[in-house]
Amino acid sequence: MRKGEDFVAYSLAVDESSDTSDTAQLSIFIRGVDSNLCVTEELLGLKSMHGTTTGKDIFEEVSKCVDEMKLPWDKLVGLTTDGAPAMCGQKSGLVGRMREKMREKQAGELTVYHCIIHQEALCGKALKMDHIMSTVTQVVNFIKAKGLNHRQFKSFLEELGADHSDMPYHTEVRWLSRGKVAKRFFELREEICLFMESKGKDTTELRDEKFQCELAFLCDIMNHLDALNLQLQGRAHVITDMYYAVRAFRTKLRLWESQMQQGNLAHFLCCQVMKEQTATAVMPFAQFAEKLILLGAEFTRRFADFEAQKCRFELLSNPFAFDVNNAPSNLQMELIELQCNDTLKSKYDSVSAAQFPPYLPDTLPELHAQAAQMLSMFGSTYLCEQLFSLMKMNKTPHRSRLTDEHLHSVLRISSAQSLTPEIDALACKKRCQVSGLDPCASSE
Template sequence: MKEYNIRRHYETKNHDKYKHLDMTQRLQKVEELKRSLVSQQTMFTKAKSQSEAAVKDSFIVAAEVAKSARPFTEGEFVKNCMIKVCDAVCPEKRQAFLNVSLSRNTVADRVRHLAANLQQQLVRKGKDFIAYSLAVDESTDTSDTAQLSIFIRGVDSSLCVTEEFLGLHSMHGTTLGKDLFEDVSRCVDKMGLPWDKLVGLKTDGAPAMCGQKSGLVGRIREKVQEENVTGELTAYHCIIHQESLCGKALKMEHVMSIITRAVNFIRVKGLNHRQFKSFLAELSSEYGDLPYHTEVRWLSQGKVLERFFELREEICEFMESKGKDTTELRNKKFLCEVAFLCDIMSHLNALNLQLQGRGRVITDMYATVRAFKTKLRLWETQTLQENLSYFPHCQTMKEQVAATIFPTTQFAEKLGILGADFTQRFADFEAQKSRFELLSNPFTADVESA
């Protein structure tokens, strides 16, 4: 401060209060005022640090609430639990826990701040991408509203890969190719991602997605060409979804429909369900219940088949006690088909799980699919030779029925059809075989065409 400003303030405000003090008393008064100032500053600093700690803690709890997809009101429940634990463990810290605000509105506000921060981080990372790809999926929720989800995977110059959820858009009108393109384009522009760095696009295989002219793939290719991009946009149908669709090539829906009717008879009515569980408990069965089969849950079919085969005798006895005809369920040929479908679905489910997870590279995923295609050829040959080493349920049924009843040749044909369907559906991946080999094993790749 300037000296004359201080003098003027002293003469107008404090001269009469301190004019009677001598020099020694003045020095003592100055020291006293300094100590008072330091004490005030310490109090405010302490209060500020406590306040910052309380805010940080509320952000931590809000992040956990959001990650677990719980309602925002859970914050108040968590706070009550923390206070009760504090009273038992460290009652002197009770006020610090009370200062943490976890009301519904506060948690919602914290989650909004976290989401905005994550988006800002993704925008900053996106500026450093030398290439990125998009994964787009459209599905209808329980309120019949179409939800478009968009994921991104980008790589920077240091080969650091970023894989994130880019956006979720509700589509209340039509879901044509132009509608999908508008939402995807709006999301890309909002994130500031350059179109000339887009190198890959993954869709769910719907016509509105993969149409070459009016579909999302065709429109994005036009957009990329407008940006004067010379590189090729590679479009794929989701590899996990295609693997799931391959199972339908077996054309054994008649087997699954009979099993589904039996399961629904037991599970739909509460009384039947309770009595069936009690029946299994009386028999000291290894399993205590039957699971439902849901079409959208791809792995559920294999689980239902496995459980049905293990409980086939118990299910027939229970249904007969209810006056139901079980002729179909006891048919030897039908049970052989159930055993085969159970074995092959367990192999398909294992393949599906191998393809799932974050950070998977397409070369490894396709190598897994190619290995499975080779296994199918091996299993077809072995089945024709009546070698069922990889089909334990089929082995069980073959030991229980006559050799003329067990349709070995029919099952071998099914394996051949399944292998052909894998080849057809993954033709777009086969077209990229040379690129995959360059990345997975550079020493065997053709250098001239790389």
């Protein structure tokens, strides 16, 4: 990977998953920034791990990958992983061993992040509304687990002229499915009750107004969480934008908590429906406000590692409004020069914050280096998760004997973004193989 030689800063995103043959596949993505502050985001390596997957094993594979690509350790500035102990362990995990390696190489401090999308999905557990989702899942499983029940349910919805023709399944590993199932269940709650009663099932809980109010609240808050989740997904996201999306959501939570205390359901549409159908006294506004407070506290706790970088984020996203007194001493003089430059201020106003860093002149080397480090940071392991989805489509039970080498080649091509093959160089390495002389040719 020749581009790696030009990187002035780079970060890694690391995650692990098992393929259909139960082989652990370790994906390693790199996000590098060159001296022109151009960002390259590509698959660095995919390693098959046929033995154990301890922190030591993962570290050895990552370290080997970095060395094979001849990437300088002193240019490594960030590491993003999922929350597994083998990854996040401060002593024997990948994080701890990577930091020890950096100290041995006398490199700088390694900034570590727990995947922001994974963190956001885990925050939903603070609501402690599993009892609602458990009931929903049991009913959905009853309807869809048996073919006869499922066919009868779809026919039943068709006869009633319902807005939807079926119910989706909830899959735990698919974070967005939870909100979709809850919302569809809420929209079909009357039809579901009638169908369950036709099957001789007790629907006392399903028809309980308190249950339906809690279901409505769960639908609304999950809809907001899913919208944030989708906002955080995708390639080439600048980490500052992801951080500000989460910060904005925390601010929204405070607004919703205040409005909920006052009985204002402006941003909770399903709750509005229930409020119109039930007595006002039934809607537990105080209980829902408390849950919003708990959710906000969980966001604060889980995103503490991102909050600790707030100063660096603001330096990249809005350097002209940054208070020089709060800047690191090595950046203060250059920051003053930047803020007093009307030409650069005009350029900043005409482009987005993420597009501005390449316009920083060479006369501001410290700000240039700071921008390179921040632009190289991964906010999530989204690329790893996307690669695993591609892996499951390529290495299926019908193609379980696909070799590691072929799987790696297929996924490298599938995940490539800016890298292109050097066809001429590859062709020069090949020699034409002649199977035999032309029988029509002269024997002379």
